[in-house]
Amino acid sequence: MNNTPQTKRDFLKYVLGAGVLAWLASVVYPVLAYLKPPKQGEVEVTTVKVGPLSAIPKESGEIVRFGTKPVILIRTAEGDVRAFAATCTHLDCTVQFRKDLGVIWCACHNGKYDLSGRNIAGPPPRPLDPYRVVIQDGDVLLSKKS
Amino acid sequence: MSTLGKKLYRWVDDRVHLGDLIEFMGKKYVPVHRGSIWYYFGGVTLFLFLIQVITGILLLLYYKGSEDLAFESIQFLMSKVSFGWLIRSVHSWSANLFILAAFIHMFSVFFEKSYRPPREMTWLSGMFMLFLGFGFGFSGYLLPWNELAFFATKVGTDIAGVIPLVGKPMMIFLRGGEDVTGATLSRFFGFHVAVLPGLFTVLLGIHLLLVQRQGMSEPLGAEDSPAADKKTMPFFPNFLLRDLLFWLIVLNVLAILAVFFPWELGQKADAFAPAPAGIRPEWYFLFMFQTLKYLPAQLWIVDGEVLGILLFALAGILWTLVPFWDRKSAKGQQSRIITYVGIGAIVYILVFTILGWLF
Known part of the structure; x- marks a missing residue:
């Protein structure tokens, strides 16, 4: 296996990049979900x-x-x-x-x-x-x- | 300057080098030409914004942002609080004058083609501030929770819902649910006093920084004339004093309007009452409102309102992006077509606004 510093660096870049993306998603998702108002439980009138x-x-x-x-x-x-x-x-x-x-x-x-x-x-x-x-x-x- | 004043100045100067700033201001010149009067409208818009901030903070001391209390809190403010009626009236009038001043400022920049390179970012930041200004007007209109505001908000948010794909989620986000309710009021209150002021302040900072950095725009062709032929005026104190005089005149006009034409409160909103006859939005939305009235239910295969709203959105985008498609002005040439587009826009807005007032 070609274990040069370059590939090690690439690997770290991907891990770090994926980590940043996951972090962003874990911050943005709750905020977006929060903005959407919940469905109010209404008594259905017939x-x-x-x-x-x-x-x-x-x-x-x-x-x-x-x-x-x-x-x-x-x-x-x-x-x-x-x-x-x-x-x-x-x-x-x-x-x-x-x-x-x-x-x-x-x-x-x-x-x-x-x-x-x-x-x-x-x-x-x-x-x-x-x-x-x-x-x-x-x-x-x-x-x-x- | 008193000794204490001198000491204080020296103390600050030692730390932040005020001398540099004063030297910079001393070297700042404003071009003098046939269109110089239009320079003042940017300052007037800024002045009216500052009045909005001050009166807005004062209103916050008594306003209660909920469905059950909003209308009553303004009733209390207007009838029991000393000068409460005046503060509210100034806030409402100043909001309208702010939009008017921003419109004049925008059209003067448009006709002078001052958005041409290198000032595209100044134009864009200004246009975004105008849109935020509409947002301020629209969200602030609902806060007294009266009949007119209730239906204006219903119509306005329903218009947002017409936009394909993103419209419906956007409408629910704005309303805080399917219908206009107390949840909408809470959201609009938040937008009006926190979100919009925050965004506006950032854009205002960028806008003013760009004006300082690039200086005032000169009319097309004037840049090429030799420096010796150009008439200028020092910014400090000549231009600034004229600016302040203009602000004083605007303050007087505002005071006259607020005192002699105090802003009405109307009837409390009732979700189970029909929309009152003669209902109309704020004057700066009237031309769009009137157009929607005239559009038939169906145009070809599209609902009339959908087509109308999409056309207005498209026109707004093209207008905002004018620095990037007006190639002639970018090259320093006179662009007649742009002038005609501007005149067309003004005539359209005027005619449909007047029609909206009359019918």
């Missing part, structure tokens, strides 16, 4: 009771809580009750019902959705995610569409 249907006027819309998410509950002029994720599909703002325009409107970039949640004007690229609405014993119940 159904939310909003309240009596009689308390919701026709041609109205309001934001209700669905766990940590805002949901917009719409009651049309005909009396239909519909619910959609209140988060605009454009850039995450919270939408609102505009009675004067008869649409769901996002104030941030003037996005408009019809009362079926379809994006009809402005920059939103997709319709609002729908929620299932059930009327049970006169109460409005919301649940996620599977």
Whole structure:
């Protein structure tokens, strides 16, 4: 085996280089992992009771809580009750019902959705995610569409 | 100088040779020409940054960086603490004037092509400081935890999420989770008072060192004229005194704005309230915000917003790298195209900012 000083030096260089890399990785990895926020254990909400249907006027819309998410509950002029994720599909703002325009409107970039949640004007690229609405014993119940 | 003062000076001089520094300052000259006025805007930007540091430290004495306390702590500061409203108002106004002064400074450097060799590093450090300035503005905007700030942060961080591949992890890193919550506030507070000031100070040090080392840039073509024909002014005290006078004027403007147009606090953020009508970001983001409003949902096969954001990112990169692709100025020749690009950028920013204000 050629055991010259040169190869010995090369060997030491590799060992040292690998050592430095391993050291760097052992410093950088925990820091990077630390920066990533942990997943919060949330209670998964499947159904939310909003309240009596009689308390919701026709041609109205309001934001209700669905766990940590805002949901917009719409009651049309005909009396239909519909619910959609209140988060605009454009850039995450919270939408609102505009009675004067008869649409769901996002104030941030003037996005408009019809009362079926379809994006009809402005920059939103997709319709609002729908929620299932059930009327049970006169109460409005919301649940996620599977 | 009093005897004590002389003694103190000699004591320090013995140790660090102040004489050399004074001699260096005495030999420093500033070129005088038709564009000399623009030299002052770098100093003004520095002055406004110093005001930000001082008022920022003062605000820290009362501010509480949490979802439950942030808004209330600023309410307390503005209603109960003596001159609390003034300190906050100065901080907010000074932040805006800082960005304005930095913009003027940047455009003057751009039109004079002062970024040409050997000052590429000065331009780059300045541009990075401007980006950090946007970061300061964006992170500071959220700290009062009011309605406007909440939605501006939602939109701003969602924009970061649009960038392909790295966007989503970056958005989660910025927000401290999937949504804008108290975790976002804690992170932004940390960025605003620790990370950004640290980085900014390093860049500022490099920027000022380069200016000292290389001297003030002269207009294109002026370098070739004989030294005897060049008009100059000593930096110390002539230029410095003019600088200080300009700072005094800016301080007066700032005081008038802060007193007569105190900064509003607005409504406390509510994650379950719709975005209020008339919502808009700080004026220096308005031209981008307005562009995103006009872009259709789909352009060819790409989402309109994705295309818009990527185009702005590309324009920003090209602008930052101008010293490396403007070959004409590097050779000392007049480059008309660059001037037109600069005028185009100003017109675009002005038109879309005004549209953003009106609609």
